[in-house]
Structure formats: structure tokens, C-alpha cells
Amino acid sequence: MISALPWPTLLPVVSSADRDVSLEEERLLVARAQAGDRAAVGELLHRHGPGLYRSVLLPRLGSQAAAEDALAETYAKVVERIDRFTWQNVGFYPWLRTVALRVALDQLRARKRVLVWEADDVAREVDAASTATPVEQALSDRRDREASRARVEAALARIHPRYASVIRMRVLEERPREDVARELEVSPATFDVLLHRAVAALKKALTEASPADARSTTPTTKAQGRRSP
């Protein structure tokens, strides 16, 4: 697995004047793109695409290949429909994110395997995008990342704490199998069995979790309801 990269926890400080200049620049880019300027479309996609992939598509779709497919599909839709976009003060990103969420939703509906995000969860996000006040990309990215992490924690809180710690050490912390086995005082072969059981428990928990549970259960509340080992 690729090593985890640290996430910044604070938003970059951007002055109001800089923000206005950047927004005005983007507004002009959008106008050029809507007039058929391909370079302007490319510039908009280069500006917002990597963040969209990392904060929205990859966490929801759970694989690089699926997220790249969804990004390509999103771009195709954006290029085709950019003339329908109406400029707002928060820029181009909220519209791009909504298009991407719809593409992700279609992919999740077509998929049969259990993942961290279910189609219903993303459908609710699409609804929220149509009612909530749009926000600029930095804030939106932070919210999306926090939502994804909260989902992971909520999923782990639904399984036995020992299983959760096995997954946490091996998968989230990406520690070598032998290290984790040593720390748990088991042989590597026994650790493999534990991890296998942990995955089965996680799959069961994700399958059984109703949409209502997923919404209302936070890691804290769930952990409080379970006895600590």
C-alpha cells in the first residue's frame, strides 16, 4: 500500500483581497470557457480537479481506478454542460462537486460490493448540495475529508474493539504484518486469521447498518454504548 500522507488540519489563510482577485480571475475563466475556449476549460479543471478527486471521489468510490473513471466522466459532463453554469460568488467548485457527486452516485448504484460509502449516503449528499449554501473549495474539501474519516470511525465502532484495532494498525496505520503480529503477541499466521475475521465482521456491520444508523451514529456515541476492553 502507498504510505499515508498527512492532511493539513487548518485552512490556508487567504486575505479577502486575494480571494476577490482569485474569484474575479475565475469568473473570467468561466466566461471564456462558456464562450468555447478550451484552454480556459482545461485551466478550470486543473485548478479544481485534483482536490475533487482526493476529497470527493476517491473516498466515496474506494479505488483509484473507479475514482479516475468518475473524474473523467465528470469532466466530460462539465465540458458538455458548462454553458448552463451560472456564476456565483463562491466560484466554480460547488457546481463541479455536485456534478461529481451525481457521477459517483451512479457508479455506487451500479456496484454490488460492500464499501464504506453506500449509494444512499451519496444520494443524501446530492440532495444537500441542492439545499445548502454553496461554499468555496477549501472549506468544502475540509468538510468532505472530515465526513469520510467520521464514516471510517463509525464503521470501526460497529465491530469488536479488538477487530477494530487489528484493522487500524494494519490498514489505517499501514504497519507491516509482522510488526502488528508481534505487538499483538500472535504468530503472523494467527494475525492473518484475525484480520480475516475482522474484515468479515466489518462487512457484516456495513451491510446491516441502516441508513438511519449511519446518519445518527457518531464514533463517540457508539463507543459510549460499548464496554471498553
Added chain:
Amino acid sequence: MKTPDDMLDPEAAGADLPDLSEPSEEELKEAEALRLALEDPSRANEGADLLRALSLAHAPRPLDDAAHRRIVDQALARAAKEREARAKPARGVVVRMAFGAAAALSLAAGAVLFMQTSRSLDGGATQAQIAAPPLVQVRSTAPLFREPFEARGGTSARIDRIAMARAEDLRENRFARWGVR
């Protein structure tokens, strides 16, 4: 060395009764398959896919610059190809017009061309209308108030209700226009 069962705390075990049995042959095989699939992503394994999805939801990796450039270029090239494909029939009409400029035929050709163009324009408008999602129309506020009005007060609440309903209509219409509904 501990067994898998020793790993499970007996107190916490009561919470969701985890499997306390010794691993079967089949389970050992599946555990081995999971280990191999985690080490080699090209091996298909549902459990490994779930663990990778969990990892990516927890700490998503950035997209490689080269891969992103390729995706953007493909999207733009695809759009250009589609635009070209749509433009081809129009070019054919222009060519036909040039050849039909001969004196005796120009008037007749022009008339035919005019009729064809206007017919295709009508067709295009109809298709666009069919493809465009319907917009919420202006309508009475009466359905928002099923209960009888109080003799005094409640004006602000009623105005709020109308404003919220109309704000929702406005958002719906915007999303319909943007093509994201």
C-alpha cells in the same frame, strides 16, 4: 503465542459475540488469500478491496499530475470530437449551397435550403425542450396554507413559509438550468 480467540477480550466479547471457534481449513485458506491480495493489488479479493476502500476514505492519496493531465486532455479531446461530429452536417449544407449557385437553380435551391433549415431548427428546438428538465412554475401560495388564518398575528410566520417554499423553487430551477438535477 496467543490464538485468535485469546485476542478477543472476554468482557467486550459479550457485546457482539465474536466468533470464538478455532480457524477451519477454509478460513485459513481465505485468510491467506486476503494476505496475498493485500500485498498484490492485482489479485481479486473482496475483503482486500474493502480494506483498501477504508484506507482511502481515511487518508485519500493525491492524484498523480500526469494522470490528471491525461484525464483532462481526454475530456477536452472527446468534447472536440463530439463538436466536430455535430458540425459536419452543417458544412455539407454550405457546400451544397455553393454548388447550387447556378443561375437557374439558385432560387429553387435557396428555397429548398430555407425550408430544410427552418424545419431542422424547429426540430432542434423541440428536442432541446424535451431534453431540458421542467422548471417549477409560478403558482398560487394557497396550497401552503391548509389551516385557517388566525384573526391576528402570524403574518411573519406566513411570509417565512412562502419565502422558504419559493427559495426552494428557485434552487430547483437553478440546478435544472445548470444541468445538475
